[in-house]
Amino acid sequence: MDCIFCKIIAGTIPSKKVYEDNLTYAFADIDPKAPVHLLIVPKKHIPSLAAIDTADTALVGHLHAIANRLAAEHTLSKGYRTVINTGADGGQTVDHLHVHLLGGRQMHWPPG
Ligand code: AMP
Ligand code: ZN
Numbered sequence: 001m002d003c004i005f006c007k008i009i010a011g012t013i014p015s016k017k018v019y020e021d022n023l024t025y026a027f028a029d030i031d032p033k034a035p036v037h038l039l040i041v042p043k044k045h046i047p048s049l050a051a052i053d054t055a056d057t058a059l060v061g062h063l064h065a066i067a068n069r070l071a072a073e074h075t076l077s078k079g080y081r082t083v084i085n086t087g088a089d090g091g092q093t094v095d096h097l098h099v100h101l102l103g104g105r106q107m108h109w110p111p112g
Helices: 004-010 054-073
Strands: 017-020 024-028 036-042 081-083 099-103
Touching: 004 024, 004 036, 017 054, 024 054, 036 054, 054 099
Parallel strands: none
Antiparallel strands: 017 024, 024 036, 036 099, 081 099
């Protein structure tokens, strides 16, 4: 499958790994938008949040639990932002579900 995140998980494209378990892989974003910018992805190829089914509910929660754990490990004690972009209008550019973890600076609202 021609999916860049599946290739990262498989190790055929290099990444700066920060976490891995049997369900999840997390790595540094190549174009960081904050001092800490990590991506938490399921190992299972799910194209987007719009494609999840009821069997994926726990997995989506797990991605967020890992984001919280990584935030603590990166000393984001003042807070952080998690983002899932979905589809063209949502600004999604890689069609493999991922949670952005952003921190280390003041975030603004609303996002662009
Ligand atoms: P999104 O626009 O929400 O789909 O996010 C995709 C993210 O993947 C962007 O923040 C990109 O900078 C990031 N990205 C794309 N290719 C790579 C790569 N090879 N390694 C790490 N991050 C990547
Ligand atoms: Zn994929």
